[in-house]
Amino acid sequence: MSSREVSFLKQNGLDVEGIDREALLLAFEEEMNAGLAGQPSSLMMIPSFISIDKPVKTGTPVVVLDAGGTNLRAAVVKINASGKAEIGAFSKSVMPGTKGEIDAETFFSAFADFLMPIVAESDSIGFCFSYPAEVTPDCDARLIRWSKQIQVPSVVGKMIGSGLLRQLAQRGYMRRIVILNDTVATLLAGKSAGVSRDYSAYVGLILGTGTNTAYVERNDRITKRTDLDKTGSMVINIESGAFRRVQQSTFDKIMDAATNDCGHYSFEKMISGAYLGWLGYTVLTEAAKAGFFSATAAEKIMSWKMVSSKDLDDFCGASPEVDNPFLDAMFGEDDREAVIRLCTPVFERAAVLTAVNIASAILKTGEGKDPARPVCVNVDGSTYHRTRTAQFRNRVQQELQQMLLPRGIAYDLIRVDESPVIGAAVAGLM
Ligand code: BGC
16 A cells, blocks of 8 residues: 555554554453443443243244334244244335434334234234343333434433334234344344354344444343342343444544534444445545545545445445446546545454454353354344455454464354344244
């Protein structure tokens, strides 16, 4: 890479090679332990009240609602006798609150309306809710705050399951709901897909619009709760996207200041799909001001409000569609090369930090020491599976190996299509 771009990025605190992986692993460990003990921590370590050893009813349909960062999805799911999920009546819409601000009742009624065509199929609903929410022992959940720039402020602090149940009752349906985070669902989907293998522990990772991680913890280590059966274990939602002990570059700070939750979710804002394009765009506007582009390209960049993660990744990953903004005639070849040199490190850094995140969760399980019984990590999310720039997935895997091989930890990265839907069904049928 041209030293001019490298030193510009470095001067502004974006230095991929300079990331101290070991220090970050230690900081993650400290924050996770503090979160479990109820001490101040950027990691909430939220108990899910879901244990992975309960039997799952087979042959019975359950209604699933999946509220993700971008999409709202619903389905009727059955787990058959061999443990395989049969997904039917699948439908997809837009996540309420992603297209401008709405109020709580509009929000809950959008969910209820969306479920109407399938609600009669089962008395139980498995609700995968991909936001930070404090779960109650009966598996309802109170929204702690919004992440991923969702705009429904009046739902913060409200019980999500009860809000939906009220709307369903008004439509004549009394139902039972189990709410779980998408990482918890992903972990459960990994467990049910991997039944034939002898895994020592399970982790669920999402890297899509947002990011987060879940793992299984012994109850006697969740010392902030005094009401747990000390001999049991349950899945913990780390809310790893909120990890704060990571060095922000100038670009991260500029972008963060423009988000609607400035100062929160620093880690997610460095690695997930809702932000990578925005971050790249921030790098480009600063680089344009510093004279890295021709006058026409600089003018074009400054005229944009944003670049999408997909457009930036398609361009830097050498597969732009014809309408890609960087193919605009106002960019010359030198400008385009500068875009690639300036923005590829944004993706490379995300890969390194993702690996740190996965390694931290694997290490936290305390398992994987016997190569015959690896830790199963089920990874879901479009950012992880579809990002091409910097050979994203390979880079994550190489980095992970460099962290875990010397420690003698065996792990297996798996992928289960429709993990959030399957995991929510499993939870609803437990
Ligand atoms: C949310 C998490 C969620 C993750 C992945 C984050 O923004 O806070 O609860 O698991 O995105 O969807």
